[in-house]
Amino acid sequence: MKKVIHRADTRGYANHGWLKSHHTFSFANYYDPNRIHFGALRVLNDDSVKGGMGFGAHPHDNMEIVSIVLDGALEHRDNTGKQEVIRKNDIQIMSAGTGVVHSEFNASKTEDVNFLQIWVIPAERNVAPRYDQRTFDPASRENKLQVVIAPDKSAGTLWLNQDAWFSLGKFDVGETVAITAKKAGIGTYLFLLSGEIKIDGETLQTRDAIGLSEYDKATVEIIKPAEFLLIDVPMLS
Structure with missing residues (x-):
């Protein structure tokens, strides 16, 4: 088994006043040659945006973009005419493909929105842009993994232009969770949203993460009530 630990306090950080953003991997003005990506997982940003503020129209291409709202609501608009609001328990997929222009704004004028924006390197380039969104029942991840x-x-579930899986789980103290490699060449990245867990002898706390590759299975022990996101992706060089 190979593993990499990313502690919460080692992430890149940007405070723009209206936006506070933690970068697990190199992004914008944060650059660490040892933290460019984990396989096909290229970006994992933990963003908090103040009420009434957001990201104006900007382009993307050839990237699979996943948005997961943790608190609040996020309004999405793009040049295909799509306009949606993403709320807690919603997952949004956007295949940028040949190119898309979109904006993301806090749907509230007063309350902050906290969301994860995740980029995955696509399996196929220059596909037609695609957007999808779905609400997932949080009860279906109580003490088990919910594939989204x-x-x-x-x-x-939703799907990506990549051989990738995303799963969410919320677990009580004392529970154990078995993680199994999807298949050869696929690694697993666990991002701890809250709580405390132990995996392969490593203790993780809120917003810590661990990446596992070249493994068959691992066991997660729940030390304090915990919620986490699992991302399984090809281990690209």
Whole structure:
């Protein structure tokens, strides 16, 4: 087993007043040659945006972009005419492909919105841009893993232009969670949203993360009530 630990306080940080952003991987003005990506996982930003503020129209291409709202609501608009509000328990997918221009604003004028924006390197370049969004029942991740993104388009989940899976879980103290490698060449990145866990002898606390590759299985022990996100992606060089 190979593993990499990313502690919460080692992430890049930018405070723009209206936006506070923690960068797990190199992004914008934060650059660390040892933290460019974990396989196909290229960006994991933990953003908090003040009421009434947001990101104006800006372009993306050839990237799979996932937005997960943790608190509040985020309004999305793009040049295809799509306009949606993403709320807690919603997952949004945007395949930028040949190119898309979009904006993201806090849907509230007064309350902050906290969300994760995650970029995954696509399996195929220059595909037609695509947008999708779905609400997932939080009860379905109580003391178990809830798959929200999978490569199989018929799985009842969202899907990416990549051999990737996203799963969410919320666990009580004393629970154990078995993590199994999806298949050869796929690594697992665990981002701890809250709580405290132990995995392969490592103790993780809120916003810490661990990446596992070249492994068959691992066990997560829940030390304090915990919520986490699992991202399984190809281990690209």
